[in-house]
Amino acid sequence: MLMSQKYGCTQHQLQRTVYFNTPLAKMLSFFVIIVLCISRVSTFDTKVSQNARSPSESYLISIWQNRLYLYSAAALVFGIWFSLKLVLRKKSFSKDVGPWVYKAVKSNDSPDRDTSVHVSGVKIFYGSQTGTAKGFAEELSEEVKTLGIPAEVIDIKDYDPDDQLADECTNKSVCVFLVATYTDGQPTENAEWFCKWLEEASTDFRYGKTYLKGLRYAVFGLGNSVYVGHYNTVGKNVDKWLWMLSGMRIMTRGEGDCNVVKSRNGSIQADFVAWKVRFLKRLLALAKGEKKSCSGNCKTGGSCKNKRKDGQEKGEEEEEEEKAALQNNSSEEDLIESSSDEEDSGLQDEKNSGSVVDMEDLGKIMNSAKKAKSKEEGRGDGQMVKLSKLNGVKKIEDDGERREMITPALRGALTKQGYKLIGSHSGVKLCRWTKSMLRGRGGCYKHTFYGIESHRCMETTPSLACANKCVFCWRHHTNPVGTEWRWKMDPAEKILQDALEKHQSMIRQFRGVPGVKPERYEEGLAVKHCALSLVGEPIMYPEINTFIRLLHSHRISSFLVTNAQFPKEIRSLVPVTQLYVSVDASTKDSLKKIDRPLFKDFWPRFLDSLRALGEKRQRTVYRLTLVKAWNVEEMQSYSELIALGQPDFIEVKGVTYCGESSASSLTMANVPWHQEVVAFVQQLADMLPQYEIACEHEHSNCLLMAHTKFKVDGEWWTWIDYERFQELVQAHEESGGQQGFSALDYMAKTPSWALFGANEQGFDPADTRFQRRNKTKDISGC
Ligand SMILES: Cc1cc2nc3c(=O)[nH]c(=O)nc-3n(C[C@H](O)[C@H](O)[C@H](O)COP(=O)(O)O)c2cc1C
Ligand code: SF4
Known part of the structure; x- marks a missing residue:
């Protein structure tokens, strides 16, 4: 209406113009004009007679x-009109979707033509030191463009995989990685961060095994076979890590060899050309929408899902099957491009060879290793034990007779999961929140609740062993289990020194990484907090008290989490900044189901541990993990447990899904929504007059209930004055334990953004929130 007024014509006039402009109207008018002309000419001839x-x-x-x-005339007009129409249609179609798809559709005889875009473009990443890979990337890009497919060359150092890689799963791009290998199998400088990130992600359950599902990729490695043992390691690894995250390899990995004597095609350039030809062929097939499945001739024989019996229809989800086939067949050697047509082979052996050992298998490895050793030594598990002087944990008297907690198999598996192992029973790992805060993207929920500076926090444990096999344990039982200390023991000084060194070296790898704030990087090198919660049960380590004292002497705060199975050890523990017990369930039955404890008397131990916590004077916390349909219904029992231990704080968080595992039956359906956690906490608070909801960390699905003694003049003091704590604990030590202190002596005021109900929902406004593509892959922290 507005438009018609603007241009001074009525709607009726507009309609008429539109009708007149249709091709059919044009054709009819043309036809009438021709008829009139012809008839006029012919009537003129006959007029006179x-x-x-x-x-x-x-x-x-x-x-x-x-x-x-x-x-x-009619036939001529119709012919002209029809031809014009065909030409116009062809032009607009090819302009819209690109000639490659047009060609694909043109060559498709099927009656219902597929007009969708199958490849939106090709991203060519290069990891190059002296320019060969970069040159190849540019060459490939030009050729891809001549096919009418957009291509982009990307220096891999300018790409942030954490932010961007998951997006490639859905944007229909094809990612090509041209990566060179250098001394000792290391990546080039520009590919260092990408490789490090990818390796960690591939073994970190928090990303999940399917993090890159949908990503289509191809790898060409550049190397020199004279470097025996490290030949093309980077290409192999990148290919393997992408695959482990469920990326879809569109063709076998290519390997270029600078060693002309051994190079398959005579030179690295020729190797690249041979691979490139195959790549372009595959790309065109993808652009046409073709799906390539395994030939069925792979080495797995019967187990290959794509192996067809005569006359048998192919499965319904062809693409899924293709993926399964890719991942199920043949061994590492088949992954390297060969002259044979049999491509798309898989990497099952890679998985089985220890890169990710199934957690249950690890348990078996541990058990059989234990049994073998016991047999060898002619004794069972009933070893001589003696109480440690340092705390109550039993330990074997003679160190010489004990075995190491970390076996070579376990060491390999844990190392591949990103743990930095220390000595024979300890470990350290860089927490995701430490990385997040280094980049100014917010800290963990303990930053919100208690003022922990996540970028200065070291997550470690002096005991990888544990006495539970919790269903939601994010270590999936890679760690050994046991009810008492029966291993060789490393001194606390050595563990701390190594932990600090390894933590610092992990922080150093963030130097110059895109997005890392220089001031946070500098601060991160000086550890201020230690979260003793990485894996296992720290309180099992017989020298845990020495370890804690050492932390405090370095002015490092101590947050210790125990599984509430060692009440004696809790009682004999020296003051820690904050002591946690995990309260994973509120009844005997559900605790057994969720924690799967090794102790037969696990329930009395659990209750006594809570009582022991109640006797502590420093800050104490119950950590409740809500598992929907498992433990959320037991409100009354929870309130009784809280009365038993009278903790200062109660953290309530929704369980984090750790991905599928034979070790856990937990599914996404067990993960409560944030609003469900809030509703649970509100109900619980109604039953506990001494507690109120103080803080919230929405993006970890976590809330904090605090005892009202931390509410001073209507304001919450849930944060910690870390300096004050260090002074108090030092005075306590110097007085030989005479000078006591309590939780109220080192509390600090909670900032407004951290409070429950604040607009920020627990996100520090000093940082910038980064939304993950997949929220279910977010994690709450230790
Ligand atoms: C100092 C040096 C060390 C190398 N180390 C390896 C190695 O360990 N394994 C390997 O396969 N190739 C190795 N190479 C070969 C390179 O990967 C190969 O020359 C490659 O084409 C270099 O690619 P760029 O020019 O893109 O950096 C090394 C080359 C140099 C110069
Ligand atoms: S989640 Fe735990 S280890 Fe990570 S920064 Fe927070 S307190 Fe430290």
């Missing part, structure tokens, strides 16, 4: 006499 007839009779007769001209 047929003067006697009436004008209408003459007109009709002339039309009849010239009917042949009319038919021809």
Whole structure:
């Protein structure tokens, strides 16, 4: 209406113009004009001789006499109109979707033509030191473009995999990695961060095994076979890590060899050209929408899902099957491009060879290793034990007779999961929140609740062993289990020193990484907090008290989490900044189901541990993990457990899904929504007059209930004055334990953004929130 007024015409006029402009209307008018012209010419010839007839009779007769001209004119007009239409349609279609898809559709004989875009573009990443890979990337890009497919060359150092890689799963791009290998199998400088990130992600359950599902990729490695043992390691690894995250390899990995004697095609350039030809062929097939499945001739024989029996229909989800086939067949050697047509082979052996050992298998490895050792030594598990002087944990008297907690198999598996192992029973790992805060993207929920500076926090454990096999344990039972200390023991000084060194070296790898704040990087090198919660049960380590004292002497705060199975050890523990017990369930039955404890008397131990916590004077916390349909219904029992231990704080968080595992039956359906956690906490708070909801960390699905003694003049003091704590604990030590202190002596005021109900929902406004593509892959922290 507005438009018609603006241009001074009525809607009716507009409609008429539109009708007139349709191709059919144009054709009809053209036809009428031609008919009129022809008839006029022919009637002029006969006018003179047929003067006697009436004008209408003459007109009709002339039309009849010239009917042949009319038919021809009509046929001519229709022919011109039809050809014009065809040309116009072809032009607009090829302009919209690109000639490669157009060609694909053109060559498709199927009646229902697929007009969707199958490849939106090709991203060519290069990891190059002296320019060969970069040159190849540019060459490939040009050739891809000549096919009408957009291509982009990307220096891999300018790409942030954490932010961007998951997006490639859905944007229909194809990612190509051209990566060179250098001394000792290391990546080039520009690919260092990408490789490090990818390796960690591939073994970190928090990303999940399917993190890159949908990503289509191809790898060409550049190397020199004279470097025996490290030949093309980077290409192999990148290919393997992408695959482990469920990326879809579109063709076998290519390997370029600078060693002309051994190079398959005579030179690295020729190797690249051979691979490139195959790549372009595959790319065109993908652009046409073709799906390539395993030939069925792979080495797995019967187990290959794509192996067809005669006359058998292929499965319904062809693409899924293709993926399964890719991942199920043949061994590492088949992954390297060969002259044979049998490509798309898989990497099952890679998985089985220890890169990710199934957690249950690890348990078996541990058990059989234990049994073998016991047999060898002619004794069972009933070893001589003696109580440690340092705390109550039993330990074997003679160190010489004990075995190491970390076996070589376990060491390999844990190392591949990103743990930095220390000595024979300890470990350290860089927490995701430490990385997040280094980049100014917010800290963990302990930053919100207690003022922990996540970028200065070291997550470690002096005991990888544990006495539970919790269903939601994010280590999936890679760690050994046991009810008492029966291993060789490393001194606390050595563990701390190594932990600090390894943590610092992991922080150093963030130097210059895109997004890392220089001031946070500098601060991160000086550890201020230690979260003793990485894996296992720290309190099992017989020298845990020495370890804690050492932390405090370095002015490092201590947050210790125990599984509430060692009440004696809790009682004999020296003051820690904050002591946690995990309260994973509120009844005996659900605790057994969720924690799967090794102790037969696990329930009395659990209750006594809570009582022991109640006797502590420093800050204490219950950590409740809500597992929907498992433990959320037990409100009354929870309130009774809280009365038993009278903790200062109660953290309530929704369980984090750790991905599928044979070790856990937990599914996404067990993960409560944030609003469900809030509703649970509100109900619980109604039953506990001494507690109120103080803080919230929405992006970890976590809330904090605090005892009202931390609410001073209507304001919450849930944060910690870390300096004050260090002074108090030092005075306590110097007085030989005489000078006590309590939780209220080192509390600090909670900032407004951290409070429950604040607009920020627990996100520090000093940082910038980064939304993950997949929220279910977010994690709450230790
Ligand atoms: C100092 C040096 C060390 C190398 N180390 C390895 C190695 O360990 N394994 C390997 O396969 N290739 C190795 N190479 C070969 C390179 O990967 C190969 O020359 C490659 O084409 C270099 O690619 P760029 O020019 O893109 O950096 C090394 C080359 C140099 C110069
Ligand atoms: S989640 Fe735990 S280890 Fe990570 S920064 Fe927070 S307190 Fe430290």
